[in-house]
Amino acid sequence: MERVDTLMKHPLFRECRELIDRAEVNRIYCKHNLEHSLDVARIAYILNLEEQGALDKELIYAMALVHDLGRSEEYQNGKNHHIAGAEIAKQLLEASGFSAEEVHMICQAVAAHKSWSDEGLVKKVEEQEKVVDYCKKLLYRADKLSRNCYDCSASKTCYWDEKARNHQVLI
Numbered sequence: 001m002e003r004v005d006t007l008m009k010h011p012l013f014r015e016c017r018e019l020i021d022r023a024e025v026n027r028i029y030c031k032h033n034l035e036h037s038l039d040v041a042r043i044a045y046i047l048n049l050e051e052q053g054a055l056d057k058e059l060i061y062a063m064a065l066v067h068d069l070g071r072s073e074e075y076q077n078g079k080n081h082h083i084a085g086a087e088i089a090k091q092l093l094e095a096s097g098f099s100a101e102e103v104h105m106i107c108q109a110v111a112a113h114k115s116w117s118d119e120g121l122v123k124k125v126e127e128q129e130k131v132v133d134y135c136k137k138l139l140y141r142a143d144k145l146s147r148n149c150y151d152c153s154a155s156k157t158c159y160w161d162e163k164a165r166n167h168q169v170l171i
């Protein structure tokens, strides 16, 4: 996965990662660290295989690795992390050799990954718009499934409402 390796070595990626890790050092809720991003990547990859989603492995890993980088800006200046995340993702993906189509798909998914529901899963992807749609839903679902809300010591004060929490070990 040469392009993913390039992305992870990019100075902007390193800078965002360090900033987030420093800002969250005392956070008792879910962290947005590299471990979380890799959990999301692996879960999304499994879902994609199970559903014959046909998304490229490298695209899935790149999407998961960049999806929360916008938090770095949110911690610095209060900018919405979905918008900031899509902007950062665009820079990193273009610099790492991803095509314009792939950059578009990933940025759309990053910008929307908090607002998609689980309803109406797209099982088979055929057209470009369906692929983008599938990408958004895949990232949302993998992000949620990566959180072990059923075993969280901070659940009493977590801002996630009951419906948003993950109560099942699905993978």
Ligand SMILES: [Fe+2]
Binding pocket: 032, 036, 040, 067, 068, 143
């Ligand atoms: Fe996340």
